[in-house]
Structure formats: C-alpha cells, structure tokens
Amino acid sequence: MTTRRNFLRLVGSTAAGGVISQYGTEIARAFEQVAEGDMEVVWFQGQSCTGCTISTLQAQYPTLEEALNEFRLEVTFHPTIMPEAGEAAIESMSMSPDILIVEGSIPTDIPEAATIGGRTAEDWVTDLAPQSDIIVSVGNCAAFGGWPAAENKKRLYDLGENVTGAKGLQFEKRKKGGVLGADFTGGAGLPVVNLGGCPPNPDYVLLTLATVLNGHVPELDEYNRPLPFYEPLVHDNCMHRGYFDRGEFADKPGGEGCLLKQGCKGPYTHCDDQTRLWNDGTSVCLNVSAPCIGCMEPGFWDRFSPFQQEMEGSPVLGNVSATQAGAVGVAAAAAGIGAHLGRRAMGYGKFESAEKADAETKAAEEDTE
C-alpha cells in the first residue's frame, strides 16, 4: 500500500515534464517483471481517431516501442502497428488478455457503426472485458463516450441526441453505467481504469500500465481516473494565473491576459498537464495561449461547448462572473488570504467527494431527461 502510494505520488507530482525520467528505472522494472510472465495485451479500437495511439507513441520514458518490444509485453492485437492483416490479425488476438486497452467509444444504438472482422465493437468488448484481468480506457471516448457522443443538436433524421448511441466502457458522459455496467470489475477486481483526455498525456498511459503491472492498485477518483494525474486543477497551475488574480482578461484568443473570457475551461478541468507538459516537456495548451477545452473531463464535449464562450452559471463556478472572480481574487490576495483560499471561498475547485460525483451523475441524468 505504501509502495503504491509512494510510486503514484512520485510520478504524479512532477514539477516539470522531464522529471518522469528520474523514475524511468522503476517504470522499466515494472515492464521487465511482466516480461517473465507472458503478459498478453489487446489494444482494441472502437469509434476512435487513433489519436490516443499517436499520443502514446510520443511517450519517452519508456517509449512505446520499448514498452512493447524491449520489455516483451505481448501485444496480440493493435490494428495500427501489427504486421498481420485480415483473419490472421483476428486469430492472433488473445481472447483472455491480461490487459485490455480500449481506444474509442462503443456505439450501442447503431452497433454496426464500428466493426472489426465483421463483428461489432460492442460484441468484441463485452466478450473480451469479462475475460480480462485489467481493463484500461484510453481517452475520453473509451472512458466517457467522447466526441461521438456529442450532441446531435438539430436532431436530424430522427436520430437521437447521441447519433450512434456512443458510450464509454463504464460511463456515458458523467453518468455511471456505460457498456459494461456500473458494477463491472475485471479479473483483478478493479473497475475500468479511465484515462480521460482527448487524447490523454502519454505518461498517463504508460505510468498507469506500469502501476498495475507492478501489482499496485491505482488510487482512483470518482470517475475512476488515477487520482495523482487527475487531481490537480488546470487553473491552479496555469501560467496566466496571475492575470486572473488581477482580473486582467484577454479580449481574443491569443490576447494578453487570462483566457477565461475566451472560453478557457481551466477552472473546471482536472489534470497535471500544466506541470507535466506534453511531448517530452515541450509545452501545453495554455502555454501557447490556447484556452483549455476541458478534454480530460467526463461530459466533454457538450458540457464545455461553445468552446470560445465563457462558462456562466456553472455549478462549479457558481454565478460569479469572470470579472467578479478576478475582483474576489484581488481582494483575497490583498487581504493576504492567498489565491488558493480565495478560490475555495468562491466555491469552485476539484470535486471533493463521492457524494458530489453521485450528485453530478444525478444532474447529468436530469440533463438528458
């Protein structure tokens, strides 16, 4: 238990993107340990864009090819990189993998909307998951439904709000359930581990795999995301935070100032990307003045769209406008309370309890009714 926490805290509390390299040895050891035990992995794609695969290919410590090859993880199926095609590809797939990784959402109203080898993704996943020890949803689509579940606002052609009925494995947006049901657990006794993000940071994928391969039980938040990666608030670590506290807001994307009024969803979004950074410590969305779009969260897309508009009246931000928020921030800072307390006083921040998650589920259910 202690080891697990230490390992997760270490890899989760990086001060800069490159820090992960310091723990490369431990990560490498995790993969080496499983090399002796014929661990089989299936990487399955539902309604996907392959962005999560491409993101994972950018991992550095270890690289994905090292994880797959040097550490001899047996990936019996990955449609983008495997040598086989056709029936041979299907035959090589383990039907009871140690780890099942799913990328992309699973269509349930039009199951034929994602097929492989003549079978629907829904059939594949509902067959594979109960036979798998550990199941990991990589990306917002596999975790929560992602963009295929984004709203059909015009209700065209008698199709539902969700065009193909796209769901995540164990969630549909913020609602528990998904394709496998709310109570599902894999062979190792864990629910589906959700790595939200469009796409998730590659470190999240390989570090989560390293954690479970080490035999540790990852500490999960209310949306089954590994807590260390998804606990920090983007807004807390934003390079433009000083502007927010002074109430200085940009008047267009890329303008000088806090991007809240340009639709930044940083105050509602949880991930450690602001400190971890992307592409081996190169940059992150807000560092190039692009407003956060909230891609790490369940309910992304529609919860945060229109993307360039400020989110008003949100249950997270309350009814405090950006200008008022800045003013409160300034007042709080002036009073010596500090930005952090100032923010808490306004009633937004991370979701703090399971009760709150259940309330979110309930609210989401009411939204759809």
Add this chain to the structure above:
Amino acid sequence: MPEIDIDPTTRIEGHHGITLQVDADGTVTEAKSKMEMFRGAEIVTLGRPPSDAPQITGMVCGVCFLCHRFCSSKAAEDAAMNADNVDFGGPPANAVRLRDTVEGIFYLWNHAVHLFALVGPDYSDAVAGTGFDRLDPLEGDGYMAAMANQRKVMKALAEFGGRAPHPVAYVPGGLATRPDVSTIQAVKSRVQEVSNWLGATENVPQVIENVQNGEFDPALGEGLHDIVSIILAAAEAGAADIGQGPDRFYSNGMFEDPESGELFLKRGVYRNGSAEELTKQEIIDGITEDTEYSWYTDDSGGAPTEAKPPEPAPEKDQAYSWGKAPRFDGQSMEVGPLARMVITGLDPFDLRGTLGGGAAESNTLNRLIARAQEALVVRDQVMGWLDAIDPSEPFMADDWSDDFTGKGVGLMEASRGALSHYMDIENGEIERYQIITPTIWNLGPRDGSGQPSPLEEGVVGDVVSDVENPLTVLRTIRSMDPCLACSVHVQSPENASKTEVEPVTPSIGGGGCDI
C-alpha cells in the same frame, strides 16, 4: 468464383475491409472497398458556432489532426469573408504562412510514419524476406530510428500548438499562439535534427547506388537509405505493375504565398494525359458526390455546396460502404502525394520516370516514390517559410467574430490528399456542414454508373498468386495511405459472403505476433 474478404486492413488508420472476387487464375475481377466506422461528424457540427467546427472536426482524426482543424478554419474564414453582415478581411499573412508551414512540417511527420511504420514492414525482411532487416517492425534499427524521429517532429509541432496530437492553437481568424523568435528557433533546430537523420536531397543518387550495392553510409542520411530500401524493394516486388489507378489526378493546391497568392504545389487536375491548372471556383463547381452504393439516402448526394448532411440508410439495397463516392466532372480521381507531384510537374531525379514506368503512371510503386519525393521537396522549403514569419506582426485577426450569415469552402491538401470542408452559417450558427476527405476519393465505393473508386479499380487485374497471402492487395491499399477515421462511414450490417477464403499474411517468427 472465390471471394476473399480481408478485414481488418491493418497498418492503416481506422476500420477498413475489402472484398475481392478472384477468378480461377487468381486475377482480381472486382473489389468492394468497405468503410467500417460511422460517427456522424457533419451531424454533430450543426447548431454550433463556426469557431467550434475546427475544434470538433480537428479531433475527427488523431493521425491527420492538423489538416481538419486548418481546413475547417479556412471554410469558416471564407464564409465570413463572403458574409454581408460582417467586414472580415481574412487571417493575417503571418497566420497564413505559419499554418501552411506547420502543415509542411506535418507532411514530413506523416510521410515518415507512413513510409516506415505503415507500409515499410511490407517490404521488410521480417514480413517479406527482402533482406532489409532495418525495416522490421519494432525491431529493425531503421524502424526504431524513425519512431524516435517522428517524436522530434511532434515536439516541433507542439512548440506552436501546445501539444501533439490534437494541438489547440489554430482557430478561425488565425492563431491563438504568438510564437517569438526563440520558439521559431526551437522549431527550426528540431526540424534540422530530423532533416539531418533523413539526409540531404542531393544524396539520393549516391544512396540508391549504396543500397543497390548493400552499402550503408550514415553520413549520407540514415533515413534516406531506409526510404530508398523501401522503394527498391517495392520495385523488385513488382509494385510498378500493380495498383493501376485511373491515371486521373486532382489536387486542391497547397502552400500559398500570402503576398502573391501563388501555390507551391499546384491546384488542378490531370486527365487525358495532361495537367490543367484550375481556379478555386472551378474546383468547387466540378465536384459532386454519389450515394448509390453508400448507406445514405439517394438525396444525400449531389454538390457538396448544396447537399444536405448525409442521412443514414442502413437498409439500402446494394450499398456496401458508408463512404460516399466523390467525383470531379463525373470522373473518379486519385488524390495524394502522387497527384500533387504529377499536377505540379515534379519528378525529382526522374525516379518515377525510370523506376515506376513513367512520371504520371498511377501505380503502387509511384505512390511510394512520390511520397518520398514530396517529403524531401517540402522539407527543403520549410526552413525558408519559417524565416518568412515575422514575430512582431499579428497572428490573429482583430475583426474575427462568429456572428454572421454566410457560406464558405475550405480547400487544402492534407498530407494524404485533397481535403475540402463546406460550411453554411446562419446568424452565427452552423446550418450545413460537409467534409470530403482524401480517403473517400481513393477508397470510396463505386458510383451510380458503376465507376469504381481508384482503389477498387487499382486492385482489379492484380494477380493474387497465393489466395492465402494477398500481400499485393495490401501493398496497394497501404500505398494510398488511407485514413478512415475522418471518412464518416459504416460497414453494411449484412456482410454476406458466399465462399470465404481466409487470407494470411506472414508474421514475425512465423508464430503469433510477438510485438
């Protein structure tokens, strides 16, 4: 007559299968290219502000992510410029330059990943016994070096976009990001590093000689040796004689000089043996889509500037793909690097002329050669384009607003080929949206007159000497670098095949896939 069903087609982006009719001699007599995923991008886009369209469509594909974001922004900007109720003057010259330059760097990324990771293994020692073990997937030194270098290109893209894939800095009106001199310098040094691995373009003749003699000189470019290995292995395997497409090509043109408006890669078509440069309007006017064999209602087809968003019709007789069949002047057209090279009139070192049976021949080998040629040609321009960016000038238009009524079209060349987005805006809300992707030009179904897509035409006549191992067909499919994620399609629910022969491709070590 046996039927061969290959599903899934792996080492491409997304869900795809192909059904082949093969005669007694193993000659392919008919092919059906099946697209097997549907998400409804156009439908999801409706009812939202124009600025949301690049965000949504940009994430339609995680492999060719920049191009949709870029093309959708161009469509939104075009609609605003055509609108009566706003005075939008277009994105600043800096934004035009930078977005094009980033796409140029992206070409380098996509072509490298395609050549090494997707088609490369088909010509490796492990899969095809070619002796080129540097190309072996996840094991060969060449493959691994390419993976390391694609990472460096992605870092260069992240300098501008914040992250890659799915960067978020590119918006209608220009760019959110304001790169300074040091950021541009950082990008240049990353691109330079990858460029050094690739090797100088002028070394091509010497490297060809090296590879033919079994020599390897890293000073001339490690990447160049491996790419030449792929090309020579493909030539040896007879790739010039397979995958013959329609010998008609189409390109939207790419890399625009913001001052002169001149395109570095030309816009137009190639047909009846000659290239014709066309205007944007002539391109728009020439395109229609056909849904006879698509799982869409008949009235979902037509001109993309007028047609309604595609309406699913899964019960439709005869349909086998939810890809529509786009046509130019009623004709199928091949798109991609070969189309761009042919229309621009480029054949560096006369490689297609000498190895591929002619500079404008549409075949599997020439698609590979053109991709390699284009990677080098564009690489040689990128540094100059980066130098033309002025960090002191604006990157974002002051007068961009979502609140207008207008219609617009974005045309560009994604790395895989011609891409177009069509957007109608009414009172700040998207009323109609259409996307035509490179992959549906190349891999779509046949049309109402029975005319097949370039892939369906390309594999007909190919001889499958071993029905258990139709590697030639896979090589042809992959030569077109399909990207299915953005082609909004689904497979026929009724996948009836009479006689199914199970195809098998060689795998590493003969046993299971040990990767």
